[in-house]
Amino acid sequence: MEKKISILVVDDFATMRKVIRNLLKQVGYENIVEAENGEAALSVLKSRKVDLIISDWNMPTMSGYELLKAVRADDELQKTPFLMVTAEALKDNVVQAVKAGVSNYIVKPFTAEVLNDKISQIFKKTAS
Amino acid sequence: MDVDSLIHAIDAMASDFLLLERGTVDVPTAGRLLNQLEIISGGSLEMDAEPLRRLSGGLVALLENVIMNGGGGEADFTALQKGITLMQEVSSGLTKADVPPGKDVGEFMSEVTQLAGDGFPEEATSAAKEQEGGGSSGLQDESLLRDFIVEGLEYINEIEVNILNLEQNPEDKDCVNSLFRPFHSIKGVAGFLNLDDIRELAHRLEDLLDKIRKDELSVNTDVIDVILEGADALKALIASLQKKLDGYPPGEAEVDLEALTARIGDVEEGNHAEKGVKRLGEILVDDGVITRETLTEFLEVAKETPAKKIGETLIAEGKATPKQVSQALRKQSNQASEAASIRVDTTKLDDLIDMVGELVITQTMIRQNPVLRATADEKLLRDISQLGSIISELQRTSTSLRMIPIKQTFQKITRLVRDLSKATGKKVNVAMTGEETEIDRNMVEEIYNPLVHMVRNAVDHGVEKPAERITAGKPEAGTISLKAYHRGGTIVIEIADDGKGLDAQKILDKAVGNGLIEAGAGLTEQEIFRLIFLPGLSTASTVSDVSGRGVGMDVVKKAIDKLRGKVDIQSVKEKGTTFIASFPLTMAIIDGMIVRVGKEKFIVPTSAVRLLLRPDRSECSTVARKAEMVNVRGTLLPLIRLHELFGIDGEQKKPWESIVMVVDSDNRSKCVMVDEILGKEEVVIKGLGDGMKKAKGVSSGAILGDGNIGLILDPEGLFDLSETAMAAKRR
Numbered sequence: 001m002e003k004k005i006s007i008l009v010v011d012d013f014a015t016m017r018k019v020i021r022n023l024l025k026q027v028g029y030e031n032i033v034e035a036e037n038g039e040a041a042l043s044v045l046k047s048r049k050v051d052l053i054i055s056d057w058n059m060p061t062m063s064g065y066e067l068l069k070a071v072r073a074d075d076e077l078q079k080t081p082f083l084m085v086t087a088e089a090l091k092d093n094v095v096q097a098v099k100a101g102v103s104n105y106i107v108k109p110f111t112a113e114v115l116n117d118k119i120s121q122i123f124k125k126t127a128s
Numbered sequence: 129m130d131v132d133s134l135i136h137a138i139d140a141m142a143s144d145f146l147l148l149e150r151g152t153v154d155v156p157t158a159g160r161l162l163n164q165l166e167i168i169s170g171g172s173l174e175m176d177a178e179p180l181r182r183l184s185g186g187l188v189a190l191l192e193n194v195i196m197n198g199g200g201g202e203a204d205f206t207a208l209q210k211g212i213t214l215m216q217e218v219s220s221g222l223t224k225a226d227v228p229p230g231k232d233v234g235e236f237m238s239e240v241t242q243l244a245g246d247g248f249p250e251e252a253t254s255a256a257k258e259q260e261g262g263g264s265s266g267l268q269d270e271s272l273l274r275d276f277i278v279e280g281l282e283y284i285n286e287i288e289v290n291i292l293n294l295e296q297n298p299e300d301k302d303c304v305n306s307l308f309r310p311f312h313s314i315k316g317v318a319g320f321l322n323l324d325d326i327r328e329l330a331h332r333l334e335d336l337l338d339k340i341r342k343d344e345l346s347v348n349t350d351v352i353d354v355i356l357e358g359a360d361a362l363k364a365l366i367a368s369l370q371k372k373l374d375g376y377p378p379g380e381a382e383v384d385l386e387a388l389t390a391r392i393g394d395v396e397e398g399n400h401a402e403k404g405v406k407r408l409g410e411i412l413v414d415d416g417v418i419t420r421e422t423l424t425e426f427l428e429v430a431k432e433t434p435a436k437k438i439g440e441t442l443i444a445e446g447k448a449t450p451k452q453v454s455q456a457l458r459k460q461s462n463q464a465s466e467a468a469s470i471r472v473d474t475t476k477l478d479d480l481i482d483m484v485g486e487l488v489i490t491q492t493m494i495r496q497n498p499v500l501r502a503t504a505d506e507k508l509l510r511d512i513s514q515l516g517s518i519i520s521e522l523q524r525t526s527t528s529l530r531m532i533p534i535k536q537t538f539q540k541i542t543r544l545v546r547d548l549s550k551a552t553g554k555k556v557n558v559a560m561t562g563e564e565t566e567i568d569r570n571m572v573e574e575i576y577n578p579l580v581h582m583v584r585n586a587v588d589h590g591v592e593k594p595a596e597r598i599t600a601g602k603p604e605a606g607t608i609s610l611k612a613y614h615r616g617g618t619i620v621i622e623i624a625d626d627g628k629g630l631d632a633q634k635i636l637d638k639a640v641g642n643g644l645i646e647a648g649a650g651l652t653e654q655e656i657f658r659l660i661f662l663p664g665l666s667t668a669s670t671v672s673d674v675s676g677r678g679v680g681m682d683v684v685k686k687a688i689d690k691l692r693g694k695v696d697i698q699s700v701k702e703k704g705t706t707f708i709a710s711f712p713l714t715m716a717i718i719d720g721m722i723v724r725v726g727k728e729k730f731i732v733p734t735s736a737v738r739l740l741l742r743p744d745r746s747e748c749s750t751v752a753r754k755a756e757m758v759n760v761r762g763t764l765l766p767l768i769r770l771h772e773l774f775g776i777d778g779e780q781k782k783p784w785e786s787i788v789m790v791v792d793s794d795n796r797s798k799c800v801m802v803d804e805i806l807g808k809e810e811v812v813i814k815g816l817g818d819g820m821k822k823a824k825g826v827s828s829g830a831i832l833g834d835g836n837i838g839l840i841l842d843p844e845g846l847f848d849l850s851e852t853a854m855a856a857k858r859r
Contacts (some may be wrong), residue, residue, distance in 0.1 A: 013283075015275040022269070033773040035850045058312050087316055087334075095192050099166075100157040105155070109319030121154070 003028040005051035005123075010034070010041040011066065012059045013087070020054060020085075026112040029119075035111060038062025042070060043121045045077055052119065065097060072101045081122045134171040134180075135219045137164055142212050152203065153194050153344045162191055168215075179218050179233045186240035187211045191552040207239055224578075252722045262420040270373060276317050277370050280326075283310035284366070287359045291352060297836040298347035314362065325385060326365050332392045339396060339564075339647045349471055353364070354388075354395045361388055374507055409438050411456040417448050445540050471790040474569070477530050481716055484526045485812030491519050527714065532565035534612045534619070535575055545608055548587045555605035556591055565612035568714035571691070575621070575711055578687040582623045582707045583608065585681065590627030590705050600702065602626065618693075630699040632656045657697040661685035689793070692718070705746050718813055720830070722806040722838060723789070726776040727839040730802075731811055731830055736843045738797065740805060745784040754857055758783060758799045760790055765801045768850045773825070779803045793843035798850070809833060813840065825849045 007029055011017045016035045024032055033050065035041035039062040041055065053071065055064040062070075064084055071077045081103040086093060096107055103122045108117060141164040145245025146155055165184045172180035174789045187208065194204050214236055287319050294303040315330035333355060358741040361383040364609055370441040420428075425443040426441055439453040494500060495512065503509070541556045567575075591597075591606035611622040632653050639659045640647045651659075664681040690696045693711035711720070714737075720731035739760075747759040748767070767788070779786075786800045809831035816823065827842035 012309070012315075013279060013317055015272060015279050015317045016313065016320075018275060019317060020274070045362045045487060058309055060309060085316075087312055089191060091196055094164065094195060098155055099162050102161050103154065103156055115369070121350055124398070 004031060005029070005052060006031040006033065006037060007052045008041060008044055008050040010036070010038065010053065010055035010056065010059070010100065012036050012056070015065060016056065018114075021116050023110075023112040025112045027116040030100065033111070039118060040066030041067055042068045045080070052083065052122070055096075058087070059079060065093075065100065066100055068097060068100050074089065083122065086124050131175065131219075134168065134175065134177075136464075137168050137171065138212075138215050138219050140164060142216055143732060145208065145212055148205075152395075153191070153208070155195065158191050158195050164189060165191070175216075179378055180215065180236060183215050183218065186214070186237050190240055195485055205235075211240070220505050230501070239471050241462075243528045248438060253754055258551070273321060273369065273373060276321060276323075276326060277366055277373070279362065280317075284359050284363050285453055286310050286692070287355070291355055292362050294347060301341065302752075304341050308334060308341060311337065323365075323369065326362060329358060329365070329385060332389055336392055336396055337773070345396060349630040349816070350395045354392055357388060358392065363387070407459055412442070412448060412452065412458050413454070415456060417456070418442065422447055427479075472529075473859055474530075478716075480788050481526050481530060484523050485716070486831070487519055488523055489514060489812065489831045489833070489835075496834055527568075527716075528566070530570070531566050532569045532572060533564045534561040534567050534572070534621070534854060535560075537572055537579065538610050538612070540576070541579060541610060544580060545583060545587060548584060552588060552589065553593065554591050555594055555606050556587055557607045559607055559609045560611075561609070562612040563610075565614060565619060566713075567711070568716070569712070570715055571619075571711060573707075574687075574691050574715070578684045579621065579623070579708065580693075581681075581684045581687075582709070585684075586623055586627065586707075586837050587624040588703065590625035590629075592628055596628075614858055615710065618710040618712045622706055622708050624704060625706040628658055629701040629703055630660070630697070631701065631703055635659055655696075655700055660697070661695070691715070692733055694735065706742050716813060717810050718830070718840065719808070720811050720840065721789075721808055722832065723787075723802040724804040724806055725759075725770045725774070725802050726778045728774070729806065729832060729836060730770070730826075731789065731809075731832075731838045731840045732789065732800075733840070733843070734808060735795060736791050738792050740787060740789050742786070743784055743799075748783050755854060756783070760789060760799065763797075765790065766850070766854075767801060768846065769801045771801075771803075773846075773853060775852055791843050791846075793847055798847055800846070811838070811840075 007024060007031055009017050009020045009024075009036075011020070013128060014036070017036075021032050021034070022032075025041075033044055033048070035044050037059045038055070041053065042062075044050070045053075053067075055067055057064040068082055068084065071080055079100075082101070084097050084102045084105040085108060086105055088106050097105060104118050106118050144160055144164070148154070159494060165188050169181055169184040169188070172178075173183065179695050190204060190208055190211065194208075203700060214233065218233070218723065242707055287307055290303060290306045290360045294300070294307060297303055297814060311334040313333055315327050316332060318324075318327035336345070336351070336701045340347060340351070345351065349399075364383050364394070409418075409427065410416050413420050413423050426438060426445075426447070439448075439457065442448040443450055445455055483556055495516070498510070500508075503743055538560050542560070545558050547555050555783065575705070586608055591608070592600065592602075597606065607626050609622070609624045611620075611624070615742050636645075636651070636656050636659075639645045639662070640658075644662055645651070660681045661684070685695060688709055688711070691711055692715075695709045697705065697707055701704040719734045721734050721737055723732060740759070743758050743760075744847060749764075751761070752759055756769075757764045758767050759765075768785060769778070770776070783799075783801055786801050786803055787805055788801050791800050809832065814831065816826070816831045820826075825840040825846040825848075826844060827845070828840045830838055830840055832838045
C-alpha cells in the first residue's frame, strides 16, 4: 500500500482535524492537508493534487455531503476517493452519501486500524 | 420510460453486480446499484409493473442493510444475486403476453424480510461494535486535550449565543442547525479522547436538537432551559478536565449527569409538566407525610411493579392515608394548571398595560365631558357605565399578567441564608409564608437587594450563636421568617428573626456619640429603632464579613425609598426583630397628590408627603433675608416656592395664605408651597423621553383624569434644584 498519497482532511473542528491527522500518522500517512469546510476543501482541491478526501458530514458553510456532490460533479475531481466521517451511522445519511458516490464511510470514534482498513479497501477497489 | 429502457437498466445493473468479488459488496458499487434501482423502481411504477417495483424495493432494503453492516455476508450476496436474476426474468416476461410473476417474487420478498428484517437497525450495530472495542490508544494525548478544552469552550460560548436566537426565533431551522453542530463536533472529538461523560451528554443534547430539526419537538422554555443546563454541564465537565490536566486533584465535577439526562428525556417526551409539577412522592415528602428514605424505597419497589401507582402502594403499606394522597394529588393538579402557560415578550406586556392605562384615562375624560354630563339619555349612560366596569376589569387582568409570585425571591433568600449561616457558624432555618403573593415582575428585581440586606442583617446581628441561644433557653437553631401579603395596593414583606432583638440604649448612645441626635431628645423606642436607618450608625461592635463594613441600614432605606416603599421595625429584646417593608405592587402606577401652582398641575408621590398645613404667620421666618423657613412642630424646615423655582405665575405670595406640603426624601425634609391641593389620584406613569432625562425636579409625567398633563415631582431632585437656586441667590 502506497503511504505517500496526499490526504485532505476536512472538518470544522480543529481538534478533530488534529485527531485524524494523528491517527493517520500512526498508520504511516504523513502527507496531509487540512480544510475547515467544504468550500475551503474545494479551493484546496483546485490548487493541488489530492489522492484521498476524508471529510466530516456536518460542517457550516458547506457540508461534507455538498462537498461530495461537488467533487463528483467536477470533471477533474470526480474520481477522487472520498471517505465520509459520520458521527453515527444514520441510515438515511449513509444511504444518501452512498448514492452520491461516496467511496466509503467511517463512524466516529474510530481507531487508527479501522481507518487504515477503510483506506486500504478504497484503494484496492480503485486499483482493480 | 419504455419497456426496452427498463430492461436495459436492469441488465446494466446485473452486469455491474457481476463485476463484484464474490461475497462482498463495496460501497461505490452499492451506491451505483441503489441509483439504478431508483430508476427501475420509478420506471416500473410508471408501467404499473408491480412485481418489479416490489423486487426493486426488496433489493434496496437488502443493499441498505449490507451498507449499514459494512459489506454484508455470503447470504446477503446470494440474495442480491437471486433478486437481480429474478428481476431480469420478470422484465423479459414484460414483453410477452402472459406474465407469471407471482410465486417467485413472493418467495424472494420473504427472504429479503428475513435478511434485512422488518425494521432496519437505525444504527449500524455491528459496524459500531467492531469499532468500539479498539479504544483510541495514544489519543489521550495532552496537547490534543488542551486543544479540545480551548475549542470546546469556544463552541459552548457559541451555543449560548445561538440558544438565545433560537428562543426568539423558535421556527428558524438555521438556528437549530447552528446549535446542533457545536454539540455534534464536541461529541465527535470527545469520543476519540475517551471523554465518555462529555460524549454522552453532547450526544443526548444533539439528539434533542435533531428532534427539533425534524419537527418532532417544538421549542419551548423547557427545551431552552435544558439545553442551557446541558451547555453549563458541558462547561463544568471541560473545566474539571482542565483542572485534571493542570495537576489539581480531580475534584468532583458538580454535574449530576444522570438527573440531567433524565430531564432531557422528559423534555423530549414532551413532559413539560415534569419541571413545573412535582411528582406525587415529592409532594408527600414536602408535606411531611413520608420521609425521603421511604419514598426512595418505594420508588425502587415501584420500578418492579410499574402498573401500580406510588400512591396506591403507599396506602396499601399504610405509609399514607388515602386522604393525604388525594390532597397531594389535588396539589399536583393545581400545579399542573399553573404550569400551563405561554411565554410573552415583556415589552409587549408593558405596551399592553400602558395602553390599558391610556384607555382608563380616556374613559375618565369621556365621563367628564360636559356634553355627556348634561345628557339625559339613560341608555347612553348605562352603556358608558358598563364600558367602565369592563375597562376596570381589563385593567385588573392586564396588570395581573405581569405579576409573578414572590416565591422565587424567597427561595433565593433561603439559599443565601444557608450560605450565611455556614459563614457565621450559626444555625438558621427559614420559614416562608405567603410565597404565592404576587408582585410586578419589574419590581421583583428591584426589591431583591434591600431584602437581601435586611436578611443579612438578621442573620449576622439578629440570630445569636448556638451556644448563646442555648444559654438563653432558645432552640439551638434560629429561625428567620419571611412573610408576604397584600395590603391595599402594596405588598408587605416581613423579615422576622427570633434573635436577641435591638438594644435601644446602645443605639441611642451611638447616635448621641455620633452627633446624630442630641442627648435627652426624649425619643420613643420606635423612633430610636428608626435611627438605624440613618447613615453612619452601625450597632455592630465588630465588622464581620457577612454584613460587611460601612454598608448599613441607611442603604436599605434609600433603596426602599427609591421604590416608593416604606420600612418599619419592630423589636423586642431577647425575642427578636421584625422588619416590615412595604412596596407598591407596580412601578407603572403611582399614588399621587395632585397640586396646582398657577395654571400648572403637578403630581407629588403620596408616599413622600408627610403632612399638609397652612402655617401660622408666626411660624414663618426668613434667615439672612434669603432663606425662608417654616417652623413645623418645632423643627425649622426650608421652604421651597414651587412657582419661583419653576418660573410660574403663582397666585399666593405668602406661605401663610397658601398650602405648604412637608415633603420627605431620604433624610431631608422641606416644605413645598403650592396654591391648591386638587386631590389624590392613581396615575399611570409616562416617561418624558430622552430629551427630558436631565430635567431636574421632575421624574416623569402623567395624563390626569381631566385630560391635562401633569408632571410628577421628584422630591430628591427638587431639593437639589432648590439648594442650587439658593446658592445662586446668595452669590
